[in-house]
Amino acid sequence: MSTIKEIQTEITEDFAIFDDWMQKYEYLIDLGKELSPIDEQYKTEDNLIKGCQSRVWLHAEYTKGKIIYTADSDAIMTRGIIAVLINVLSGQSPSEIANAKLDFINKIGLKEQLSPTRANGLVSMIKQMKIYALAFNN
Amino acid sequence: MLDINKIRAQFPILNRKVNGKDLVYFDNGATTQKPQSVIDAEATYYANENSNVHRGVHFLSGLATDKFEETRNTVQAFIGAKHNHEIIFTKGTTDSINLVANGFRTLLNKGDEIIISEMEHHSNIVPWQMCCEISGATLKVIPLLDNGSLDMHEFDNLLSKNTKLVSVSHISNALGTVNDIETIIAKAHNFNAKVMIDGAQAASHVALDMQKLDADFYCFSAHKLFGPTGVGVLYGKEEILNVLPPYQGGGEMIKEVSFAKTTYACLPHKFEAGTPNISGVIAFKQAIDFITDLEIAEITKYEEELLKYATAEVLKIEGLKIYGTAAHKSGIISFNIEGLHPYDIGVIVDKMGVAIRTGHHCTQPIMDRFNIPGTARISLSVYNTKQEIDVCVKAIKKAKLMLS
Numbered sequence: 121m122s123t124i125k126e127i128q129t130e131i132t133e134d135f136a137i138f139d140d141w142m143q144k145y146e147y148l149i150d151l152g153k154e155l156s157p158i159d160e161q162y163k164t165e166d167n168l169i170k171g172c173q174s175r176v177w178l179h180a181e182y183t184k185g186k187i188i189y190t191a192d193s194d195a196i197m198t199r200g201i202i203a204v205l206i207n208v209l210s211g212q213s214p215s216e217i218a219n220a221k222l223d224f225i226n227k228i229g230l231k232e233q234l235s236p237t238r239a240n241g242l243v244s245m246i247k248q249m250k251i252y253a254l255a256f257n258n
Numbered sequence: 259m260l261d262i263n264k265i266r267a268q269f270p271i272l273n274r275k276v277n278g279k280d281l282v283y284f285d286n287g288a289t290t291q292k293p294q295s296v297i298d299a300e301a302t303y304y305a306n307e308n309s310n311v312h313r314g315v316h317f318l319s320g321l322a323t324d325k326f327e328e329t330r331n332t333v334q335a336f337i338g339a340k341h342n343h344e345i346i347f348t349k350g351t352t353d354s355i356n357l358v359a360n361g362f363r364t365l366l367n368k369g370d371e372i373i374i375s376e377m378e379h380h381s382n383i384v385p386w387q388m389c390c391e392i393s394g395a396t397l398k399v400i401p402l403l404d405n406g407s408l409d410m411h412e413f414d415n416l417l418s419k420n421t422k423l424v425s426v427s428h429i430s431n432a433l434g435t436v437n438d439i440e441t442i443i444a445k446a447h448n449f450n451a452k453v454m455i456d457g458a459q460a461a462s463h464v465a466l467d468m469q470k471l472d473a474d475f476y477c478f479s480a481h482k483l484f485g486p487t488g489v490g491v492l493y494g495k496e497e498i499l500n501v502l503p504p505y506q507g508g509g510e511m512i513k514e515v516s517f518a519k520t521t522y523a524c525l526p527h528k529f530e531a532g533t534p535n536i537s538g539v540i541a542f543k544q545a546i547d548f549i550t551d552l553e554i555a556e557i558t559k560y561e562e563e564l565l566k567y568a569t570a571e572v573l574k575i576e577g578l579k580i581y582g583t584a585a586h587k588s589g590i591i592s593f594n595i596e597g598l599h600p601y602d603i604g605v606i607v608d609k610m611g612v613a614i615r616t617g618h619h620c621t622q623p624i625m626d627r628f629n630i631p632g633t634a635r636i637s638l639s640v641y642n643t644k645q646e647i648d649v650c651v652k653a654i655k656k657a658k659l660m661l662s
Contacts, residue, residue: 141277141609142609142660145605145606145660146660149660149661173600173601173617173618173631173632174599174601174631194599194631195599195601196602196661197601197605197606198601
């Protein structure tokens with residue numbers, strides 16, 4: 121299993137091949153479509169991360185010292201970014217997740233997707249992923 | 259006939275690029291852009307006129323006060339109010355509604371009823387819920403018909419001798435419906451109920467005449483009619499504003515203060531506690547002058563033409579559905595495309611320089627009524643063009659292609 125840092129480097133390299141926003145968005149849309157579905161039973165009100173516009177559900181399970189995240193959204197662009205985040209953080213240990221510096225977001229030019237004005241729940245999603253990590257760390 | 263290029267030339271922001279493309283600004287329902295005259299008036303005030311109003315004896319205070327009051331007179335003429343002291347400056351439409359709701363709750367008793375509608379913006383729902391919670395009054399809601407107009411038959415059923423106030427929007431921000439407020443006001447008055455009209459989406463689009471309309475309260479925001487943010491208007495009939503208790507206590511709104519008893523100032527100052535947004539109010543005059551110079555009837559006519567064109571063009575997109583298809587509409591097109599989330603459409607067209615709004619538009623009850631998470635919304639203004647509509651339609655088509 122690669123470390124969070126290694127995966128981030130890999131993702132940054134993946135995105136570097138795109139010349140323009142459209143290719144990048146199309147790639148995200150593809151990632152969104154391919155995102156492993158969350159078990160329907162976890163699409164509950166409790167697991168809902170409330171953004172202003174698109175809804176995001178996040179579920180976390182702790183097994184053998186690792187956290188496995190599954191998530192979904194009703195907007196496809198949001199699903200794409202979720203897919204990237206899960207790729208980076210899922211399967212890592214709670215302490216690694218809690219301490220992870222997610223600098224790839226800036227590097228791949230997705231910072232605008234995370235600004236509060238996008239109101240898509242992603243900032244809250246990262247926060248919630250880290251809260252799970254802290255909870256499982258204790 | 260309006261010269262749109264000449265109008266556009268007055269708005270410096272329309273020359274800028276967004277994501278490398280010419281800006282197409284179709285989020286006028288949220289706020290309009292500002293003409294150079296408004297921008298200059300703000301700067302001139304701070305460079306040359308800055309002083310507090312209604313207080314000082316010195317030259318600058320007099321100058322600032324005169325200009326501040328000049329805007330009040332301009333607003334009075336713009337909306338056809340009987341007296342200039344019937345114009346209260348607030349922070350915006352939300353503030354205006356809260357002012358009335360806050361005062362009205364002291365006049366209500368258990369068993370009294372307030373009527374609003376299902377199409378209201380949250381700012382014309384929540385203040386009344388708060389008002390009812392405290393006063394014990396009951397909130398009634400006029401339902402929407404499928405085409406996004408109000409069920410006037412149901413409105414008749416809701417009206418009774420218990421109705422004390424009806425508060426509805428002039429134009430729906432999420433659907434574009436122009437409500438028949440003349441009829442609503444007349445019917446409510448038959449039951450001696452007062453009527454408040456939320457004119458946030460109307461004031462820059464249709465002519466207003468308070469004396470003819472006979473509304474008891476009418477409110478709107480400067481920033482939605484080419485003026486600065488943080489300035490709003492509350493119009494109220496003199497006799498009702500006199501009965502309404504003050505909203506906030508502080509300086510300016512008093513006649514005499516002592517620890518035994520404080521008496522309140524006359525209208526409009528009774529409702530204008532504290533230092534107001536002086537630069538904003540002064541610049542607001544330029545915004546109204548901009549509209550008056552063009553003639554509001556010409557604006558209405560041009561925007562109707564744009565709406566007709568835009569509606570026909572977007573409907574050519576397969577799977578697109580418009581929410582709000584009432585016979586009488588203002589320049590707002592709220593839509594969804596089958597199988598797509600409005601958020602995804604919004605972020606993609608943004609990359610092509612097109613600014614539209616997506617989401618629930620602070621009207622969650624409307625979204626619940628139509629069982630949708632939100633819509634994408636095009637809202638037009640007088641500086642928009644058919645060419646911009648073409649760019650927007652092309653961007654939506656591209657988004658659809660990418661997302662499907």
